[in-house]
Structure formats: C-alpha cells, structure tokens
Amino acid sequence: MSAPHLPKVAGIDPEVPVSTQTAAPLREIPAAPGAFIQDRLAGWVSDLTTLHELTERLASTATLDAALNELLHAGAALVGARRGLLVLERAGTTTPSTTLGLGLGPADLGHLETVERSATALGRVLDGPPEAADARDGIATPDLLGDQDLDPRHREVATRLGYAASYALPLASEAAGRLGGAVWFYDEPGEPSEKQRHLVGLYARYATEHLARLTELERARADIATVAEELLPSRLPRIPGVRLAARHRTGPQGGGDWYDALPLPDHALGLAVGSVGGSGPSAMAAMGRLRASLRAYAVMEGEDPVAVLSDLELLLRLTEPARTATALFAYCEPAARKVVLAGAGHTPPLVLGDRRCEYVETTLSAPLGMLACWEAPSVEFSPAPGETVLLYTDGLLRRTGDAMDRAFARLHSAAASVPKADRYDPAAVTDHVLRAMLPDGLDRSDSTEDVVVLAAHFD
Incomplete structure (x- = not known):
C-alpha cells in the first residue's frame, strides 16, 4: 500500500523540502551596476537639452541685434558669468565694428575702450592668428587682479567696474571665418569648467554661422533699400x-x-x-x-x-x-x-x-x-x-x-x-x-x- 500524497496547492510543490533557516533581512539596497555611467549620461542629456534650447532661441532671432543680445545672454548662462562684452568685426570689410555690452552701461563701455586692445583677452582673441589655440579654445583669466603682468590701465578699469576674472572666446567657424569675439566677466576670481568651455564653444560655433547669415541678409536688405531710395x-x-x-x-x-x-x-x-x-x-x-x-x-x-x-x-x-x-x-x-x-x-x-x-x-x-x-x-x-x-x-x-x-x-x-x-x-x-x-x-x-x-x- 503506497503512502498518501499531500494535497497540491497552486504555486507550491509539496515534494520540495522547506528550509528551516530564515534568511537575514536586507538592510541596504546594493547599487545597481553602472550607476555612475547613468549619472554621467543624465548629466550629458541635461547639458544637451540646455544647449538645444539656447540654440533654438538663437535660431528664432530675425535681426542681427536680437541675435547678438541672445548670444551674450546665453554665453553668460553657459559659463556662469553675469556681465559680458561682444565685438563683431569682419576682417577684409569696410563695415564698422559693432560693440554690445551685457550688464554694462555706456560709461562702462567707454572705460573698457580706454584699455589698449592688445592688453585684453578679447583683443588677443580678435587679433591673434586664427590657427592659434587661444583663437580656438578661448582665453581664461581666473585672477585678473592677482596677475602681476596685467596692464596698469586694465587693472584700474577692472577695479573700477568690479570684475576679477574673465573668459574670452572667438566667434569663428570654418565656413564663416572669424566674425568677432566675446568676453564674459566674473565678479570673483574663477574660470569656467572644462564642460562649460566645451558647451559654450559648441554654442559659439553655431552662433557664428547664424550671425554670418544674418550679416549677409542685413547687407542685402541695406543694398535693396539703397537701390529703392535711388529709384x-x-x-x-x-x-x-x-x-x-x-x-x-x-x-x-x-x-x-x-x-x-x-x-x-x-x-x-x-x-x-x-x-x-x-x-x-x-x-x-x-x-x-x-x-x-x-x-x-x-x-x-x-x-x-x-x-x-x-x-x-x-x-x-x-x-x-x-x-x-x-x-x-x-x-x-x-x-x-x-x-x-x-x-x-x-x-x-x-x-x-x-x-x-x-x-x-x-x-x-x-x-x-x-x-x-x-x-x-x-x-x-x-x-x-x-x-x-x-x-x-x-x-x-x-x-x-x-x-x-x-x-x-x-x-x-x-x-x-x-x-x-x-x-x-x-x-x-x-x-x-x-x-x-x-x-x-x-x-x-x-x-x-x-x-x-x-x-x-x-x-
């Protein structure tokens, strides 16, 4: 006579022995593999989203003045600065240069113009050879007042205007050439991080192409208006x-x-x-x-x-x-x-x-x-x-x-x-x-x- 079988319950095999030992409670959740990589990817996605939004805003500008203002504001946000200065000038043309300030009044711009151009990072970006590393990557001056070689007039203007560091970047691309440069000022000693430099560099190259198109468009509009007036x-x-x-x-x-x-x-x-x-x-x-x-x-x-x-x-x-x-x-x-x-x-x-x-x-x-x-x-x-x-x-x-x-x-x-x-x-x-x-x-x-x-x- 065979032994009686235990009743079957859904999801339980009665023939499998049950362990008499209880597992220790799980006190902490182990880190998922690749969490560091996921954080890095999330950071990159956030940076690219910010860059996309800024370039979309720039692309929506229809006039040169609006594009220059947008570029100054976006660059300041990307490098973490509060004030900035932009100079637009195209080599080989008779078009006068355009100067625009962010957080700088007419008097402040006048003081900056009294500094010899070669003594400023913006001047070196504008006048340096296009193939130079500074002309491509920009010039960071993390402590202006601590620089012993700083031009005395530049030191005086920096003290008067209250900025202690700067980061200058060319507005250049392979297709458009060099159109000008921008510099952003920090109230305290510091400089943009490597990631910030990379993002603002990408943005500046796109902005240069957009500015080149708007410059040609405004020149064509000016020519058309001149011809129309002559007629x-x-x-x-x-x-x-x-x-x-x-x-x-x-x-x-x-x-x-x-x-x-x-x-x-x-x-x-x-x-x-x-x-x-x-x-x-x-x-x-x-x-x-x-x-x-x-x-x-x-x-x-x-x-x-x-x-x-x-x-x-x-x-x-x-x-x-x-x-x-x-x-x-x-x-x-x-x-x-x-x-x-x-x-x-x-x-x-x-x-x-x-x-x-x-x-x-x-x-x-x-x-x-x-x-x-x-x-x-x-x-x-x-x-x-x-x-x-x-x-x-x-x-x-x-x-x-x-x-x-x-x-x-x-x-x-x-x-x-x-x-x-x-x-x-x-x-x-x-x-x-x-x-x-x-x-x-x-x-x-x-x-x-x-x-x-x-x-x-x-x-």
Whole structure:
C-alpha cells in the first residue's frame, strides 16, 4: 500500500523540502551596476537639452541685434558669468565694428575702450592668428587682479567696474571665418569648467554661422533699400500754393511701390503713386521703368491723366505682358485749386480738412496690364484752402492685417484724428496717420509689404 500524497496547492510543490533557516533581512539596497555611467549620461542629456534650447532661441532671432543680445545672454548662462562684452568685426570689410555690452552701461563701455586692445583677452582673441589655440579654445583669466603682468590701465578699469576674472572666446567657424569675439566677466576670481568651455564653444560655433547669415541678409536688405531710395525722388519739388511730404518703406525683399511729384508747365504739379506686382530686384527694376515712363508721359500730356495712364498701359502691355501694376496720377493746379486724377486699379485718395475727411470718389478701373480698353474717365475736385490730399499704396492697408473694408475705415479714422494744430503740416499729417495705422512702426522687420504715403497740403 503506497503512502498518501499531500494535497497540491497552486504555486507550491509539496515534494520540495522547506528550509528551516530564515534568511537575514536586507538592510541596504546594493547599487545597481553602472550607476555612475547613468549619472554621467543624465548629466550629458541635461547639458544637451540646455544647449538645444539656447540654440533654438538663437535660431528664432530675425535681426542681427536680437541675435547678438541672445548670444551674450546665453554665453553668460553657459559659463556662469553675469556681465559680458561682444565685438563683431569682419576682417577684409569696410563695415564698422559693432560693440554690445551685457550688464554694462555706456560709461562702462567707454572705460573698457580706454584699455589698449592688445592688453585684453578679447583683443588677443580678435587679433591673434586664427590657427592659434587661444583663437580656438578661448582665453581664461581666473585672477585678473592677482596677475602681476596685467596692464596698469586694465587693472584700474577692472577695479573700477568690479570684475576679477574673465573668459574670452572667438566667434569663428570654418565656413564663416572669424566674425568677432566675446568676453564674459566674473565678479570673483574663477574660470569656467572644462564642460562649460566645451558647451559654450559648441554654442559659439553655431552662433557664428547664424550671425554670418544674418550679416549677409542685413547687407542685402541695406543694398535693396539703397537701390529703392535711388529709384524714388531724392527731393520733393517746391510749387507755390502747395506743400508736399512723403514717407516710404521698402520691404526686406524689395518691392514695387513708388511715388513721384514733378513740376509741370504753367506752375502745375503732377502727383503719382503706384505699385508693381511681385517683389525682389525684378519688381524694383520694373518700378523704375514704369516711373520713368510716367514722368515722360506726364510732361507731354499731364493735363489729361487718362491719356497718361493709357500710354502707360500700352507700354506695359507691349514690353512686359506678364506684369501687372496699379497707378494713380493727379494733375494739380494749386493757383486754381484744381485737381484732376485718374486711377488704374489703385486705392482712392483721401481729403482731410477742417470741414471734411472723406475719400475721393474715383471711377473703377482694372490694373495696368489687364485692360482691354480704357473706359474709366478722370475725376476732378477742388481742395479747399488748408486741406490735405493723401495718396498712398495698398501696402499701408495690408500692413494692418485687417480686411480691406476695415483697413479703409481705420485709415479714415486715423486721418480724422489728426490734431487741428498739425493739419497744416503735411509731414505731421503723414506721421500721425502712420502712427495710428502702424503702432509697431514703419520699419518693422517682419513685414514684407512696401508702404508709400504722399501728402499734398494746399495753402
């Protein structure tokens, strides 16, 4: 007869003997293998995250000034400093250097400029050979006041400004070359750690590439603005009985908005504004040709604005059939207080005075280059003494970001709100209208729209 079997319990084998000894309680958790490596990896991830955030902020800057400010602040955070100085200068160019301070006022910058350049770490970074180790890795001066060889003037300035150490770094990369240098100041003796130097070096090389792109972009914008200004009147004519003022802003890519004011026979005056479709050098060149042609037609037959624009339409259709443009031409006789105007797809003028503020009712017409035949007649009106006729391009309306009907209402409100004391000054009228329409300013860099405003005040 076999021995009885013990009952089976889930998870327990009854045939395995149970130990009679109790294991000692676990008093401490042993360190996991590779904990040191994990800590190092966590530190690297944190550093790379910080570097990524700083470079993202730098990449979002659209102007050179904003990028330089961001670079100074980010570099100070990376090396643990509170103040800094940056000098941007490109070898082989005639562009003047740019100096920017962090935590330093104009007087502080003036004191620093009195120190001989070769006596400072920043000067050695800027003037040293590019292949030198200092030019690549930067120069740390952990104890300025304890340096027996320190230039006396440098010691005096450091004592006056209250900094005891510095770290200078070049702004250089293989592609962009050396653009300048930066130095950060410490209130107490010290220097950045090896890790901090590595991070700020990576950041500085990326920043150099970004600064090089922004420098070229701003140089191109400056060239475009110069060409655009040369294509427009260098000065406005002086005609008895009328005073003129104009404001113009060219977009960063260069646009085709333009204006003109030219004296005509018998003390008459021709006023014109217009806009060529597109942007860039092609639109600017077309704008120059269109304006020059209109001047010729205005001299020949300015008394008939419809004939002037008809000739311009024919010229544009024959020479540039793929291009469109809008234009408005006004023939003014200040002595007779008479204005005759015609428009081709252009916004109507606005008349502002003590008794009225209203748009001139012009006839509708398609833009130049889109007309099968000219059908829109001219319009004649008489400005009263003290009234101002405001001509403008639709870029002024589009810059507001509103729908066109709201933009027209906004322009009317801006003109009506001109103080009475300023209504006899065309420059004051244009400036007030622009401030009311564009609170961020006429030179806002993120706008691609050209803006033209031409004001004629009749005495």
